[in-house]
Amino acid sequence: MYKGVLELALMRLLQDGAQYGLKILDGLHEEAGLDLSEGTLYPLLHRLEKAGLIKSEWRHEAEASHPRKYYGLTPAGATELKAQGDIWLEMTERLNAFLKRGN
Amino acid sequence: MGAQDETDINTWLGYLEQVLAPLPASEREDIVVEARAHLEERVAAGLSATSALAGFGKAEHYARAFLDDHALTQALDSRRALTMAKTLFGVAGQSLIATLGLIAFLVFGTTTIGAIACLLLKFARPELINLWPGSERLGNGLYPVLVAIAVIDAWLARFSLVLALKGLKGRPDRE
Numbered sequence: 001m002y003k004g005v006l007e008l009a010l011m012r013l014l015q016d017g018a019q020y021g022l023k024i025l026d027g028l029h030e031e032a033g034l035d036l037s038e039g040t041l042y043p044l045l046h047r048l049e050k051a052g053l054i055k056s057e058w059r060h061e062a063e064a065s066h067p068r069k070y071y072g073l074t075p076a077g078a079t080e081l082k083a084q085g086d087i088w089l090e091m092t093e094r095l096n097a098f099l100k101r102g103n
Numbered sequence: 104m105g106a107q108d109e110t111d112i113n114t115w116l117g118y119l120e121q122v123l124a125p126l127p128a129s130e131r132e133d134i135v136v137e138a139r140a141h142l143e144e145r146v147a148a149g150l151s152a153t154s155a156l157a158g159f160g161k162a163e164h165y166a167r168a169f170l171d172d173h174a175l176t177q178a179l180d181s182r183r184a185l186t187m188a189k190t191l192f193g194v195a196g197q198s199l200i201a202t203l204g205l206i207a208f209l210v211f212g213t214t215t216i217g218a219i220a221c222l223l224l225k226f227a228r229p230e231l232i233n234l235w236p237g238s239e240r241l242g243n244g245l246y247p248v249l250v251a252i253a254v255i256d257a258w259l260a261r262f263s264l265v266l267a268l269k270g271l272k273g274r275p276d277r278e
Contacts, residue, residue, distance in 0.1 A: 021141050038141060038158035042134070043168030047272075050172065065147070066140035069133070 006044060008088055009034055011073055011081040014054060018072035021045065045071055053077035108152035112142050119162040126173055134169060175272045179265065184208075187264040194271065204267020211260035218253040222246065 009032045013024060025041055028034040048054045055074050058067045073081065116135055123131045138159065145155035159165045171194060178190035188208055195201040225245055 021137065022144055037160070038138075039160040039165050042137065043165075043172070046134070046169060047172055050176070064140075064144070066143060067136070068140060069137045 004084070005088070006034065006036065006040070007048065008081070008084050010041075010044065010048070011053065011077055012085070014071055014073040015078065015081060018057075018070040020059075020068040020070050024071065048077070053080055108146050111152040111156065112139070112146070115156050115159075115162055116142075119166060122163050122166040123169060125170060130169075130173075138165075172272065175268050179268050179272070184261050184264060187261075187268055191264060191267055191271075198271060200267050200270045204263050204270070207263035207267075208260050211256040211263060215253050215256040215260060218249045218256065222249040222253065225249070 006028075009028055010024065013019065013027050013031065019027060021038070021041060024045075025036055025038065028036055045054065045056075049056055049071070052074060054071050054077050056069050056071050059070050060067045116139055119138065120131060120135050123134060126134075142152070142155045142159075145158075146152055174190050174193065178187045181187070188205065191201045191205050191208075195205055
């Protein structure tokens with residue numbers, strides 16, 4: 001289930017705009033409280049891109065010494081995010097209500 | 104960046120490139136260049152190369168996810184049952200999905216072969232066939248039954264492989 005949450009959080013982050021790997025790691029840590037390692041993030045990005053849920057492009061930016069690979073959400077990714085997000089929200093809502101029962 | 108940091112990063116990236124050799128060159132280069140950019144940015148921000156590399160882990164482990172995904176894609180694209188079975192066998196030790204897919208493939212594959220063997224034997228030596236105790240109940244009706252079993256089970260055997268491969272491709276990694 002944790003792996004599915006990573007995908008969901010990652011796609012939600014990219015919904016706000018394209019980002020490159022290092023910023024994605026920092027964003028997931030700061031905004032979602034998820035501590036991913038590079039060894040988990042990049043293969044996940046690779047797999048989501050192959051699945052057509054995200055797309056990537058290399059950008060040459062003035063302040064960076066190397067080109068950066070930016071990842072953004074595709075329309076298919078946005079649809080998947082909506083579907084998975086709804087499932088997740090409904091599940092956590094019911095689980096929260098269950099855990100708080102009688103407290 | 105210090106000389107030692109640069110050496111450590113180059114050594115790791117060089118090894119990564121080696122273990123990614125089965126991938127197409129453009130894909131391999133993308134992975135290596137992206138890792139280099141990430142590592143150099145971390146080091147420029149004050150991290151040591153050792154700490155920056157720790158996030159990626161050992162090069163062969165980091166490469167594994169990319170290589171497995173590539174192998175699964177190749178196997179699915181090949182549309183060959185033996186190639187698919189061989190690929191699943193390679194990851195069966197790490198994956199329940201692969202193991203179950205292989206078991207289903209073996210079960211349906213065996214019954215397919217069994218049905219074909221019975222069909223041939225019935226045709227060549229009808230007097231030797233006695234699938235049920237007592238007399239042969241189906242008579243010549245056994246032919247279409249065996250053909251149906253062979254066709255359906257062959258399809259199920261192949262379907263088991265495709266389903267397992269697609270199931271594996273849908274997962275972030277294999278544990």
